[in-house]
Amino acid sequence: MAATMKDIARETGLGLATISSYLNGGNVREKNRIKIEQAIKELHYEVNEVARGLRTAATRTIGVVIPELNSVFCSEIITGMEDILRANGYATIVCDCRSDAALEKEAIDFLVRKRVDGLVIMPTEREGKNLNAFLQAGKPLILIDREIQGFDCDSVLTDNRKAAFDAVSYLIGKGHTDIGVIGGPRNVFTSRERLDGYAEAHRKAGIAVQESLIVHGDYTIRSGVKGIQRLVKLNPHMTAVFVTNYEMTMGAVIALNELGIRIHDDLSLVGFDNLEFARACSPALTIVAQPTTKIGEEVAGLMLKRVGEPEGSRIHIRLETELIKGNSVSERKADSNR
Amino acid sequence: MAATMKDIARETGLGLATISSYLNGGNVREKNRIKIEQAIKELHYEVNEVARGLRTAATRTIGVVIPELNSVFCSEIITGMEDILRANGYATIVCDCRSDAALEKEAIDFLVRKRVDGLVIMPTEREGKNLNAFLQAGKPLILIDREIQGFDCDSVLTDNRKAAFDAVSYLIGKGHTDIGVIGGPRNVFTSRERLDGYAEAHRKAGIAVQESLIVHGDYTIRSGVKGIQRLVKLNPHMTAVFVTNYEMTMGAVIALNELGIRIHDDLSLVGFDNLEFARACSPALTIVAQPTTKIGEEVAGLMLKRVGEPEGSRIHIRLETELIKGNSVSERKADSNR
DNA sequence: ATGAAAGCGCTAACAA
């Protein structure tokens, strides 16, 4: 079917090794270089990476396992990562495991069979059981976004605790004391970290955390809508809300519009992620921005380093989020009512 | 490193062919089956798909080239497709070419070298030049979302023209005659089809198309915001707007909130895609819903059929969109003013 | 039902 190196060898009268060497950056006589190039063109030769992968035991392919591709956060990370990896000759196989631990395990085994050179995972399963299969292979493994307790490997995370701490402290600094929060699922690492940050900001300011001000969503638009509805109903005294991911932030904005509650004037809001959305809102949203593309780039960089040189002590990259100020938070005077 | 079939053979005392046969569904004596299973478990054996791929000239990998992974439309299609493909043992390598024809060509060549068994592409380059490299290989190729003029191959498209025609006809049926439209980039297939449908609905109703009612965005949130601003400014008489993709619909909603223009009461709106967002809006948006997940599933099904049996005449799947009615369109009486 | 052997396309020693 497709032309092979053998065909090039026959066509040029050269040996296999010469072609191979040339293809891998070796030197050949100018005369032969021309012959080879011509044969390649004529026969539409393209290196067979499968054969190369078998021979070198390196597929130049990286596996990625994520809980949900249909999330801007995930897709932005992947975009940033895939870009760099491909530019370096690495393919990316993405497996969406739908936040299902069993599917996650299947995906990992699948990638092991595919002999990916490295694995990037935003883990769903919380104990790292699924990762053992991969660790056996002794290949680079990078955790993103979520840590696994007691599981030591390279990671690229954002400082969620600080992100939430800063956001809530900002609200407190503006005079707010009754601050609602729409958190993520209770069992997700980032969600717990963000709620910790929320609590810590209160503690530091000497404000008691009220249970009724905390609701949990599942990181979807719909749950953002419901979260606001619930918060507003339960807390007439609430003057601000912190929403802990993009989809729920969008839901929150929609719900507030729906309820006729004006952002800033009636209720202050700090959202999460997706600067474009935040800027497009009116008033522009104050948000915690995670450097999604940067995360992807860091992961790619780290992975490229690891596939080249697997040894070395663990690397943990913590990226800072940024509190980007829009106009969704009002100054609350000490004596004013809502 | 990792265990091979040879190891299993040694461990069990059986021959290579027996192991291979068993692994591929062949029959072995019960006694041997147990021995093999045990050895597999002990040695953590996982088939090397690379070697298998080389031998069988089938990698069980499908390449996907899209213009932008960071778009809900694309990511939903991929999610639906990848799900089914992986369940059938096929990996998916996604390449985001950023709507850049040169990057698209690189991606295709890359996938050819990876010896993918099939290619799914939402083409950026409009003449099919980039696809020649792949056609040489004689492997299945499926176009999604966008056609290429004069280029004959399998495709899964939605009926964009009809989608737009229905949406605009619906608005006309409600009494609207001054209907703005936020179209996509002029050179994108779907964008032109949707604008054609817009024009056709006018033609059929005997309403002249006004140039000032047509603006072009680039399928981003921001361009939806700008599109509305522009339309509203230029057309005080406009009573309805049709927005032709999800990101721009979101932008439109945001811009209308910003401008204090009430959806339904002040301006009727028909958006595009993402039912969840539409339902979460207040009032719920009337939208054209493309069956994104279904597209992905159809593509996967078609691809699985083609890799099994490459021959057969071209298949063109056209999926219908659905006009899902929310409450964003008002009835306009013949004599009323805006 | 099982085994021996050839070979998929490539790279890497080694030799020339």
Place this chain on the structure above:
DNA sequence: TTGTTAGCGCTTTCAT
């Protein structure tokens, strides 16, 4: 610089 050769791990005749 170039060629010869072995072999990566698997599947697939063809025997047995």
